[in-house]
Amino acid sequence: MALLELDELTRRFGGLTAVDHVSMRVAKGEVRAVIGPNGAGKSTLFNLITGILAPSHGTVSFAGESVTGLSAPRICQRGIARTFQLTALFPEMSARENVRLAAQAREPRRWQFYGGRAVFETASDRAHAALERLGLSAIAHRPAGLLSHGDQRLLEVAMALAQEPQLLLLDEPTQGLSVEETAQAVETLSGLFADGRMTVLLVEHDMEVVFRLAHRITVLHRGAVIADGLPEAIKQDERVQGAYLGGLT
Amino acid sequence: MTLLTEALILGLFAMSLDLMVGYTRLISFGHAAAYGFGAYACGWLLLHTSLPMLAAIPLAALLAGVLAIGIAWVCTQASGVSFSMLTLAFAQLLYAVAYKWTSVTGGSDGLAGIPRRAGPFALHVFTGRNGFYYLVMIVLLGAFLFCRALVRSPFGAVLRGIRENEAKTLALGYSARLYKIAVVALSYGLGALAGALYAPFAGFANTELLFWLLSGQVLIMVIIGGAGTLIGPILGAAFFLIVEHQLSNYTEAWALFFGLIFIAFVMFAPEGIWGLVRARFRRSGAEPDVNRGVARAR
Amino acid sequence: MPFLSFLVTQSVNALSQAALLFFLGVGLTLIFGIMRIVNFAHGTFYMLGAFIGYSAARLTGSFWLALVLAPLAVGILGALFELGILRRLYRRDESAFLMVTFGLALVLTELIRLGWGPEALPVGPPAAFSGILMLMGEPFPAYRLFLAGAGAVVALGIWQFLERTRLGLLIRATSQNAEMVHALGIDVNLVRSAVFGIGCGLAGAGGVLAAPLVTASIGMAATMIIDAFVIVIIGGMGSFPGSLLGAVLVAFVQVFGEYYVPDLALAFMYLVMLLVLVIRPGGLLGKEA
Numbered sequence: 134m135a136l137l138e139l140d141e142l143t144r145r146f147g148g149l150t151a152v153d154h155v156s157m158r159v160a161k162g163e164v165r166a167v168i169g170p171n172g173a174g175k176s177t178l179f180n181l182i183t184g185i186l187a188p189s190h191g192t193v194s195f196a197g198e199s200v201t202g203l204s205a206p207r208i209c210q211r212g213i214a215r216t217f218q219l220t221a222l223f224p225e226m227s228a229r230e231n232v233r234l235a236a237q238a239r240e241p242r243r244w245q246f247y248g249g250r251a252v253f254e255t256a257s258d259r260a261h262a263a264l265e266r267l268g269l270s271a272i273a274h275r276p277a278g279l280l281s282h283g284d285q286r287l288l289e290v291a292m293a294l295a296q297e298p299q300l301l302l303l304d305e306p307t308q309g310l311s312v313e314e315t316a317q318a319v320e321t322l323s324g325l326f327a328d329g330r331m332t333v334l335l336v337e338h339d340m341e342v343v344f345r346l347a348h349r350i351t352v353l354h355r356g357a358v359i360a361d362g363l364p365e366a367i368k369q370d371e372r373v374q375g376a377y378l379g380g381l382t
Numbered sequence: 383m384t385l386l387t388e389a390l391i392l393g394l395f396a397m398s399l400d401l402m403v404g405y406t407r408l409i410s411f412g413h414a415a416a417y418g419f420g421a422y423a424c425g426w427l428l429l430h431t432s433l434p435m436l437a438a439i440p441l442a443a444l445l446a447g448v449l450a451i452g453i454a455w456v457c458t459q460a461s462g463v464s465f466s467m468l469t470l471a472f473a474q475l476l477y478a479v480a481y482k483w484t485s486v487t488g489g490s491d492g493l494a495g496i497p498r499r500a501g502p503f504a505l506h507v508f509t510g511r512n513g514f515y516y517l518v519m520i521v522l523l524g525a526f527l528f529c530r531a532l533v534r535s536p537f538g539a540v541l542r543g544i545r546e547n548e549a550k551t552l553a554l555g556y557s558a559r560l561y562k563i564a565v566v567a568l569s570y571g572l573g574a575l576a577g578a579l580y581a582p583f584a585g586f587a588n589t590e591l592l593f594w595l596l597s598g599q600v601l602i603m604v605i606i607g608g609a610g611t612l613i614g615p616i617l618g619a620a621f622f623l624i625v626e627h628q629l630s631n632y633t634e635a636w637a638l639f640f641g642l643i644f645i646a647f648v649m650f651a652p653e654g655i656w657g658l659v660r661a662r663f664r665r666s667g668a669e670p671d672v673n674r675g676v677a678r679a680r
Numbered sequence: 681m682p683f684l685s686f687l688v689t690q691s692v693n694a695l696s697q698a699a700l701l702f703f704l705g706v707g708l709t710l711i712f713g714i715m716r717i718v719n720f721a722h723g724t725f726y727m728l729g730a731f732i733g734y735s736a737a738r739l740t741g742s743f744w745l746a747l748v749l750a751p752l753a754v755g756i757l758g759a760l761f762e763l764g765i766l767r768r769l770y771r772r773d774e775s776a777f778l779m780v781t782f783g784l785a786l787v788l789t790e791l792i793r794l795g796w797g798p799e800a801l802p803v804g805p806p807a808a809f810s811g812i813l814m815l816m817g818e819p820f821p822a823y824r825l826f827l828a829g830a831g832a833v834v835a836l837g838i839w840q841f842l843e844r845t846r847l848g849l850l851i852r853a854t855s856q857n858a859e860m861v862h863a864l865g866i867d868v869n870l871v872r873s874a875v876f877g878i879g880c881g882l883a884g885a886g887g888v889l890a891a892p893l894v895t896a897s898i899g900m901a902a903t904m905i906i907d908a909f910v911i912v913i914i915g916g917m918g919s920f921p922g923s924l925l926g927a928v929l930v931a932f933v934q935v936f937g938e939y940y941v942p943d944l945a946l947a948f949m950y951l952v953m954l955l956v957l958v959i960r961p962g963g964l965l966g967k968e969a
Contacts, residue, residue: 183553209555221553223546234543237536238555249535256536296554409775411720411782460957462774463718467909468957471950474902478946594902598786605779635794641787648779649768 134197136161136332137182137300142191144174144181144356151177153356154191159300164326164333166343169353175336176218178353179302182334183215184208196299209238214298216289218305218336224278228269228288231277232260235292256295263295267321283314287321294325302334307342319345344368385627387515389620391579394522396603396615397529398572403601404610405533406565407545409466412473413600415453416570418592419446419476420577425493425587426486434499435582436508439521442578447571454566458559461548470594477592492588496581518579522616525572529612532568541565602644608654617656685816690935692815696824698931699831700893703886704904705911705923706838707879713855713918714875715766717774720781723904724788725880729754729887730894731792734801743806750888755881762876767869789901803891823892830889835924842920851875855918883908903946910953 135158144152152174159165167175180186182193184205192201200208214235223231236259240252264270267287272280277288286306293301306322307315319342326333326346337343343350343364350367352360360373367373395417402408423442427433433441457468480487487493498509508517532538543551544558551558581587590596599622607618622640629636651658708722729750736746761784769776804810805823812819842848854861854871862868894900911930915922930952937948 185553204557205552206555206557209553215553217553221547221550223543223550225546226542230539234539234551235554237539240536249537252536253539292554407775409778456954459954463778463909464913464957466778467718467906467953470902471906471953474906475946475950482943593899595786595789598782601779601782602786635790638787638790638794641783641790645765645780645783645787648776648783649765652776 134161135159135194136163136196137334138194139182140192140194142178142181142193143189144177144186145189151356152181152188155353155356155358157351157358157361159332159334161332162329164331164335164346164348166335166337166347166350167353168337168340168343168350172355173353174356175353176304177356179215179304179334179336182208183213183302209296212299213302214293214296214300215302216286216293216304216306218308220282220285220289222277222285222288222292225276227274228277228280228284228291229257229260229264229273231288232263232273232291232295233257236260236263236295239296259295259297260291263291266294266325267291268317281314283310283318286310287318290322300332300334302336304336305338306335307337307339315339315342322346384511385623387511387518387583389623390515390518390522390616391576391583392600392603392619392623393616394518394525394579395573395576396600396607396619397522397526397612398569398576399600399604400609400612400615401529401532401541401565401572402569403604404608404612404615405538405545406541406562408562408566409601410469410566410569410597411466411594411601412469412471412597413569413573414592414594414596415469415473415476416446416450416573417577417580417596417600418480418587418589419449420574420579421581421587421591422480422487422493422577423574424578425496425581428496428499428582429493432499435497436517438499439575439578439582442581443571443575446574446577447567450567450570450574451563453570454563457566458562470597473592473594473597477589477594480589480592488588490589492586492590493581494586496585496587498582514583518583521575521579525575526612526616529572533612537561537564599640602640604654605652606644606647606654608656608658608660609652611654611656611660614654614656618654621655685818688816689818689820690939691932692820692828693824694931694935695831695928696827697935698928699827699834700886700890701907701911701931702831702835702924702927703882703889704908705915705927706835706920707882708908709912709915709918709920709923710851710875710882711879712912713920714851714858714872717766717777717781718909718912718917719876719879720778720905721784721788722781722880722883722908723906724785724792724901725754725758725883726887726890726904726908727900728757728788728792729884730803730891731796731801731887732884733888733891734796734803737803743804746803747885747888751881751885754884754887755877758880759873759877762873766876767872785901785905803888805892827889834885838920847871847874906949906953910949910956913953913956 137159139155139157142152142155143150155178167178169175177186181188184200184203184207187202192199194200195211195213200211223234226234233253233256236256237252240256264273267290269284269287269291272284277285280288286309290303290306307318310318323346325331335346347364349362350364351358352367352373360367360370398416399410399413402410420442423445424438427438427442428435453472457465457472460468481490498514500506500509507513533541540551540556540561543556544561548558577591580591603618603622604615605618606621607616608614625640626636629639647654653661704722704726708719711717711719732753733746733750736749737743740746765780766777769780809823809826811822813822813825814820842852850861850866850871854868858868861871907930911923911926913926914929915924915926933948933952934945938945
């Protein structure tokens with residue numbers, strides 16, 4: 134059974150069709166890359182899946198249940214976590230506090246006024262583990278706004294991980310990173326995905342990163358799926374080759 | 383002694399606003415609504431029922447808090463400037479109602495002769511001047527401890543998240559709107575508690591307590607004192623009262639000076655007096671002061 | 681009074697009210713369009729215009745001179761404020777602007793109280809329009825007709841200014857893409873100061889025009905900014921035609937509302953603001969706030 138299933142998902146903005154009848158099935162444990170030139174609708178697709186936007190048409194199913202039209206917090210609570218293309222953090226909190234707040238969202242009594250210490254402890258433990266996995270323990274005490282761009286991107290991933298999601302959506306995680314930072318990030322991410330327990334949807338422009346991490350690739354063009362398959366097949370696909378793998382994006 | 387009591391009451395009022403402004407960055411221009419409502423409600427209860435003071439005060443505050451949930455629900459439909467305008471509009475509405483509903487509120491004259499009724503348990507000790515001071519002190523202390531526990535709790539951590547990046551809190555799975563409604567209701571409730579203390583303290587309640595200038599003054603107290611610190615606003619209230627009493631002997635323009643000082647603080651020292659003091663005691667490299675309130679740059 | 685003449689007189693009444701509200705709202709929307717901030721002190725500039733107008737009229741004996749001098753003074757004051765204070769806050773978040781302009785509203789209110797006292801001050805309408813005309817068989821103050829006309833003329837004038845003049849073009853361009861305008865070598869900061877000044881000046885003009893009709897008091901500052909905000913919200917933040925639409929709508933609601941349900945006028949405004957904010961936060965005509 135697919136963990137995530139999109140069926141004819143469509144989103145229009147006035148006259149513009151940003152996402153055009155996209156159908157997709159992502160299996161459990163799969164790392165699926167979504168690629169396409171700028172304006173292909175990738176971020177809009179993410180926003181539809183995570184409930185930030187409501188679809189004009191079509192459905193989203195997660196773990197067998199429809200989540201179409203649910204609000205963003207609700208969908209997140211179902212087990213989907215995401216990072217953003219433009220880094221979204223809490224800049225004045227320390228990295229550790231950022232991740233702790235992310236982990237806290239998963240605690241059943243997170244809204245408590247009193248007796249919060251237990252909640253903080255569990256959340257802190259999860260935060261600590263996530264920071265370790267991303268190699269950020271050394272800078273955990275620093276304010277998130279003062280971290281390097283690369284560390285900030287990784288911090289966002291740590292926050293998503295701390296929520297122990299069933300589905301992880303990464304929106305251009307290596308965007309803005311230097312060559313070394315990208316290589317390091319790819320190492321870290323590939324280590325995270327190695328045990329096959331994470332289901333990941335990954336938007337990326339950097340093709341090397343895509344080929345290194347993805348099990349399958351879906352290609353979007355002008356909001357519609359034009360190709361979907363194994364990395365080798367996509368590499369050979371003429372339609373895709375012509376437009377997207379020339380390194381223009 | 384009465385000056386000190388008034389300072390403590392205003393301190394409670396300012397601290398209540400800090401929950402909204404300092405910790406969640408919900409700028410309210412209508413907090414006088416809470417204060418005035420608390421004063422009128424408590425005053426009315428003391429005048430028209432035989433409830434003792436120690437019952438009327440919390441009852442008025444509770445009533446305000448419950449009603450504030452509705453106000454909060456309405457105001458949090460919007461955000462940013464629109465939110466602030468809605469809080470102002472609501473306070474104006476309450477002001478107009480108090481002005482016109484003469485039978486209940488006494489119109490522009492207000493309620494007068496509000497008694498400090500001791501009640502059946504002979505708790506007379508609180509009705510005298512010193513006794514009332516201690517009552518206010520106890521209430522402020524209790525409220526302070528409550529607020530401090532609140533902002534240090536997981537709930538408080540979410541408020542800070544909302545302050546710094548509300549969209550991200552939504553993406554993390556928090557129903558941010560509910561948190562905002564809760565903090566606004568609490569804030570109004572505590573503000574009303576201050577107003578409810580004021581009514582028997584001063585012996586009257588009038589429309590001045592709902593006027594937008596008071597909303598402005600309490601906001602100034604919070605900012606100058608130090609938003610997001612709880613203690614800062616209390617200091618700001620004391621500072622305000624001292625300046626008002628001292629300067630008003632020399633010049634009529636003291637409110638003007640205060641406004642100018644306020645602008646200066648917003649521009650150059652947004653963390654306020656207490657914020658500056660706290661920053662002085664933290665060296666760089668250590669854990670940052672996460673309660674820097676409205677000092678955040680864009 | 682027969683219904684038709686009632687309708688006509690009240691409508692003209694509403695239009696004269698709309699003119700005043702237009703003066704109030706157009707400045708706020710222009711300022712928002714350029715600077716993306718809501719000038720909380722806008723209602724206070726309106727009030728200041730009324731009081732300066734009073735003094736200018738007393739000094740010079742001419743309402744018309746006051747109508748020129750007061751807005752000028754208010755506009756210059758506004759521009760100076762932008763230059764000296766607001767300009768330093770552009771990198772801060774919007775709550776800083778809100779609080780600073782709020783502080784300004786307090787300061788100006790106190791200045792007015794100190795300078796002119798807490799009482800309302802009488803300003804007579806200009807001799808040319810102080811009479812009563814007959815409108816559909818009912819007496820109607822000539823001054824209100826003048827206001828309605830003046831509002832229409834100024835609205836037309838501003839429209840032409842925005843469409844045809846160079847500064848108007850710069851203003852429209854800057855409100856859409858300040859970066860681009862800057863890249864073309866134009867001093868965007870100057871445009872901002874100019875717009876802030878013009879916006880405040882327009883509010884001040886509205887104040888002078890309103891003076892013969894309304895009793896100014898320091899409580900007005902809060903109601904005026906709410907009115908201005910509602911107008912701009914209805915029409916859409918930053919939309920010039922929107923401010924016209926908003927002014928007309930609010931005026932009609934106020935005038936007819938005052939007649940049919942007099943005590944609920946304020947509640948009405950609150951409700952209207954609420955509805956617009958909830959249903960169409962972008963306003964009926966405008967861009968997203």
